[in-house]
Amino acid sequence: MGLPTYFKKRIYLFFLVPPLLVLTVFLLVPLAILLRYSFSTHIPGQGLQMVFTLSNYLRFVTDKYYLNGLLITLGTGLLVVIVTLVFAYPVAYLYAKARFRYRGLLLIMLLSPFYTNVIIKIYGWMVILGRQGVVNKMLINFNLLDRPFEFLYSYIGVIIIMVYVHVPMMTLLLIGPIQNIRDSWIESARICGSRNLDVIKNIILPLSIPGILSGAIIVYTAVIAAFIIPLLVGGDWGKRFISVMMYTHINVTQNWAFASAIAVILIITSLSIIIFFSRWIKSMKVGVLVSEKFNR
Amino acid sequence: MKNSIGKCSLVASNVIVYAFLFIPLVMVIGISFSPTYQMVFPPQGLSLRWFKYILDQKEFVDSFFVSVVVAFFASLVALLIGILVSLAIVRYHFRWKTAIENIFMMPIILPTVVTGVAMLQFFSLVGYGDFWMRLILGHIIVTIPYTIRSISASLYGVNRRLEEASLIMGANPLQTFKNILLPLIKPGMIAGALLAFIISFDNVTVSLFLLGAKTVTLPVRIMLYLEWHIDPSVAAISTILITLTVITILIAERIVGLANIMRLE
Amino acid sequence: MAFVEIKGLKKTFRNLVAADIDHLKIEEGEFVSLLGPSGCGKTTTLRCIAGSIEPDCGSIFVRGREITQVPTYKRKLGLVFQDYALFPHMTVFDNIAYGLRYREVSKTDVKKKVSEALDLVGLAGFEERFPHQLSGGQQQRIAFARSVVYEPDVLLLDEPLSNLDFKLRKAMRFELKRMQRQLNITTIFVTHDQQEALSLSDWVVVMNEGRIEQVGTPNDIYENPASVFVADFIGSTNIIRGVVTQCDSAKGICGVSLPHAPELFLPFKETVRVGEEINFIVKPEKIGLERTPRAEHAVEGTISGVSYLGSAFNYEIRIGALKIEALDSQGDYKNRYEIGDSIFLTFDPAGVKVLRR
Numbered sequence: 001m002g003l004p005t006y007f008k009k010r011i012y013l014f015f016l017v018p019p020l021l022v023l024t025v026f027l028l029v030p031l032a033i034l035l036r037y038s039f040s041t042h043i044p045g046q047g048l049q050m051v052f053t054l055s056n057y058l059r060f061v062t063d064k065y066y067l068n069g070l071l072i073t074l075g076t077g078l079l080v081v082i083v084t085l086v087f088a089y090p091v092a093y094l095y096a097k098a099r100f101r102y103r104g105l106l107l108i109m110l111l112s113p114f115y116t117n118v119i120i121k122i123y124g125w126m127v128i129l130g131r132q133g134v135v136n137k138m139l140i141n142f143n144l145l146d147r148p149f150e151f152l153y154s155y156i157g158v159i160i161i162m163v164y165v166h167v168p169m170m171t172l173l174l175i176g177p178i179q180n181i182r183d184s185w186i187e188s189a190r191i192c193g194s195r196n197l198d199v200i201k202n203i204i205l206p207l208s209i210p211g212i213l214s215g216a217i218i219v220y221t222a223v224i225a226a227f228i229i230p231l232l233v234g235g236d237w238g239k240r241f242i243s244v245m246m247y248t249h250i251n252v253t254q255n256w257a258f259a260s261a262i263a264v265i266l267i268i269t270s271l272s273i274i275i276f277f278s279r280w281i282k283s284m285k286v287g288v289l290v291s292e293k294f295n296r
Numbered sequence: 297m298k299n300s301i302g303k304c305s306l307v308a309s310n311v312i313v314y315a316f317l318f319i320p321l322v323m324v325i326g327i328s329f330s331p332t333y334q335m336v337f338p339p340q341g342l343s344l345r346w347f348k349y350i351l352d353q354k355e356f357v358d359s360f361f362v363s364v365v366v367a368f369f370a371s372l373v374a375l376l377i378g379i380l381v382s383l384a385i386v387r388y389h390f391r392w393k394t395a396i397e398n399i400f401m402m403p404i405i406l407p408t409v410v411t412g413v414a415m416l417q418f419f420s421l422v423g424y425g426d427f428w429m430r431l432i433l434g435h436i437i438v439t440i441p442y443t444i445r446s447i448s449a450s451l452y453g454v455n456r457r458l459e460e461a462s463l464i465m466g467a468n469p470l471q472t473f474k475n476i477l478l479p480l481i482k483p484g485m486i487a488g489a490l491l492a493f494i495i496s497f498d499n500v501t502v503s504l505f506l507l508g509a510k511t512v513t514l515p516v517r518i519m520l521y522l523e524w525h526i527d528p529s530v531a532a533i534s535t536i537l538i539t540l541t542v543i544t545i546l547i548a549e550r551i552v553g554l555a556n557i558m559r560l561e
Numbered sequence: 562m563a564f565v566e567i568k569g570l571k572k573t574f575r576n577l578v579a580a581d582i583d584h585l586k587i588e589e590g591e592f593v594s595l596l597g598p599s600g601c602g603k604t605t606t607l608r609c610i611a612g613s614i615e616p617d618c619g620s621i622f623v624r625g626r627e628i629t630q631v632p633t634y635k636r637k638l639g640l641v642f643q644d645y646a647l648f649p650h651m652t653v654f655d656n657i658a659y660g661l662r663y664r665e666v667s668k669t670d671v672k673k674k675v676s677e678a679l680d681l682v683g684l685a686g687f688e689e690r691f692p693h694q695l696s697g698g699q700q701q702r703i704a705f706a707r708s709v710v711y712e713p714d715v716l717l718l719d720e721p722l723s724n725l726d727f728k729l730r731k732a733m734r735f736e737l738k739r740m741q742r743q744l745n746i747t748t749i750f751v752t753h754d755q756q757e758a759l760s761l762s763d764w765v766v767v768m769n770e771g772r773i774e775q776v777g778t779p780n781d782i783y784e785n786p787a788s789v790f791v792a793d794f795i796g797s798t799n800i801i802r803g804v805v806t807q808c809d810s811a812k813g814i815c816g817v818s819l820p821h822a823p824e825l826f827l828p829f830k831e832t833v834r835v836g837e838e839i840n841f842i843v844k845p846e847k848i849g850l851e852r853t854p855r856a857e858h859a860v861e862g863t864i865s866g867v868s869y870l871g872s873a874f875n876y877e878i879r880i881g882a883l884k885i886e887a888l889d890s891q892g893d894y895k896n897r898y899e900i901g902d903s904i905f906l907t908f909d910p911a912g913v914k915v916l917r918r
Contacts, residue, residue: 119522128323256417463613
């Protein structure tokens with residue numbers, strides 16, 4: 001059936017003009033400038049030279065320091081996503097499958113940490129893991145340690161805090177896909193005689209995979225773009241994160257050209273991952289899409 | 297549901313994770329009542345001295361207002377933009393629709409650092425010196441995707457026949473919009489505005505890049521403070537902020553129903 | 562000019578012809594049904610009249626005035642949707658009063674008209690309720706009330722009864738007709754249910770693939786379908802295809818040969834040529850059944866199915882490979898025919914008609 005005439009009126013295009021204007025001027029144009037800067041060079045003391053050169057990119061690609069930084073960022077992302085998944089899945093599963101009156105309370109309990117400021121969350125872990133923190137004090141009290149151990153500014157600290165920050169988001173992303181796994185499928189598997197572990201292995205896990213992957217991608221791109229956490233509590237490892245490297249070049253060496261190049265590399269990496277995995281998930285989803293249609 | 301072992305392990309794992317999520321926050325709240333500089337949990341006594349302390353710190357109070365003002369105006373503008381874009385996306389079908397949808401979602405997809413850096417470069421290049429506006433604009437960009445998602449979700453759920461009925465009964469398109477459409481997308485608008493406010497208030501990265509001498513938002517201020525001091529004053533601020541967050545969530549639940557917001561995430 | 566007139570209306574959606582109407586006339590106060598299967602163009606036509614859809618070409622006239630270019634909200638029409646589309650955020654009162662808001666009616670008049678409308682639909686006192694508090698039937702009646710309260714020129718109904726359960730549907734049919742008669746409002750009713758169309762309408766417009774197949778009174782449509790499509794859609798008739806073998810004009814009987822079945826002799830009113838391939842209908846209730854052949858050209862068949870309807874018997878009869886349905890309301894239970902019985906059929910000329918399309 002066609003759309004009513006009212007809805008075809010071109011006036012809706014005019015609705016888009018102010019928002020597009022705002023977005024273009026304040027985001028797209030800045031991004032274009034960023035791109036342009038990435039092809040220029042920086043001379044210490046003189047600032048930005050508007051030439052056209054690939055020197056920034058070459059520098060990034062040929063210097064082990066930066067390449068390793070990229071690897072560290074990507075690798076950490078993977079680790080964080082895996083651990084976050086392990087934590088988030090059971091919570092998402094319980095919420096998706098349990099129907100009881102106070103389910104809303106669970107959601108509030110999930111959303112409260114989610115919407116709490118990241119600085120507060122970092123501070124909370126500083127309290128726990130810092131040199132004067134709870135854990136160290138306890139370990140010293142029980143004579144397990146002589147001196148406080150630097151949990152925070154190490155790789156461990158970064159991982160823990162990143163996982164902490166992203167568990168709520170991953171949970172929320174998983175709830176929808178898990179809800180699409182119909183109880184009747186699990187029931188029929190049970191009736192056929194499957195034991196719990198088999199049900200998990202053969203029914204629940206395979207059907208969860210598209211949802212897990214979608215959630216994983218979103219969290220992964222967030223983690224590799226992480227800035228505040230590595231900056232504040234990353235220590236030496238934190239400095240190797242891409243966003244922090246970018247920040248360093250802006251703050252310390254004022255090298256906007258190189259920083260822009262790093263930014264572009266980061267964007268391209270994120271987008272490639274998103275596009276690649278989205279396509280992959282879409283091709284997988286054929287079986288599950290059918291079931292999703294059923295559920296609507 | 298499942299048999300006992302399965303059920304037990306599921307519930308147990310949930311308890312562990314929820315505890316994991318809450319322990320740092322609970323500790324922070326506990327420490328905020330500490331009577332001394334010591335950050336011990338449980339605190340050795342109960343005192344409000346740190347709350348009094350932060351209220352005396354002009355920087356913190358000013359930053360709080362900066363955050364509130366910026367979040368308020370940013371979410372307002374983001375709301376308007378959200379309404380306009382949602383109407384166009386949901387109601388009108390045109391060739392570049394998907395592309396436009398994706399463009400408006402860009403601030404979420406882009407790393408926040410990149411947004412911050414790009415906007416900073418832009419403002420520097422253009423020589424735009426109004427720090428308040430820079431900050432507000434930055435926050436608008438960052439929150440637009442959320443209001444769009446929230447309002448368009450609401451809009452999709454509105455039966456188109458209702459607008460047809462209104463037109464047939466004699467109301468012109470503007471009256472139809474005001475009397476029928478607007479009331480029905482109110483939940484989406486409220487949820488979107490609240491979400492935008494929270495996102496803006498919590499934002500650190502963009503606020504860091506776009507700050508000015510007088511426009512330091514609260515999270516950035518705390519961050520700067522933490523570089524030199526670690527004492528329970530931050531805990532006090534945190535307690536206040538956590539309380540405000542929870543209250544906002546509860547209000548949102550009352551007005552809109554949280555499951556709605558969740559589906560937008 | 563008629564009260565409502567449609568000329569040359571055409572609407573195509575991406576190569577699919579949704580509506581193609583040469584000429585349709587409706588007089589004031591008439592109840593006209595647009596009847597047909599899904600996709601036949603009845604709803605498209607209705608929405609063109611309403612103004613929700615812009616036709617590719619053609620004109621629509623109401624009260625002599627052309628409304629094709631007039632925007633929806635200036636057309637003074639009423640429309641009841643299949644899902645009622647009551648405004649969920651407004652009370653029943655506000656829903657009904659909505660149409661009066663834009664027509665400059667004083668507050669006291671509004672109150673008066675709303676309660677008159679509620680009286681009309683039998684829901685007096687429901688002013689302060691909200692739509693979600695009402696049952697399906699009540700919602701439908703409110704939808705009706707709010708569409709007529711501002712006295713539109715034409716009332717359009719888009720399958721309004723389709724969402725109701727069976728019993729409610731039958732009850733609402735009577736209600737609808739009563740209210741329409743009381744208001745004497747010109748009504749166009751879209752449905753795919755031929756029972757509804759036949760029981761409610763003054764005129765029935767049968768549509769197929771965007772075009773009008775037949776316009777007639779319910780009786781016309783039922784007794785004299787103009788085409789195979791109409792006969793098939795209305796149902797409850799036998800549609801047979803065969804070749805004319807011989808014709809006896811004196812007796813007015815022609816023989817028709819059918820594939821895998823003995824020759825049938827039928828009293829056609831129309832002129833047919835020998836050798837012509839024809840479609841024709843035979844009304845089940847106009848078939849005579851006897852155990853012994855009395856008429857000259859009675860044909861023998863075997864009972865292959867029996868349905869007891871209480872007031873009549875529905876027999877399925879096999880003549881060779883041909884299956885015919887017959888409705889026998891004369892016979893009684895004791896003398897009923899059983900499966901396997903041999904039986905002789907005679908055809909009443911009133912129940913036989915040749916279809917030219």
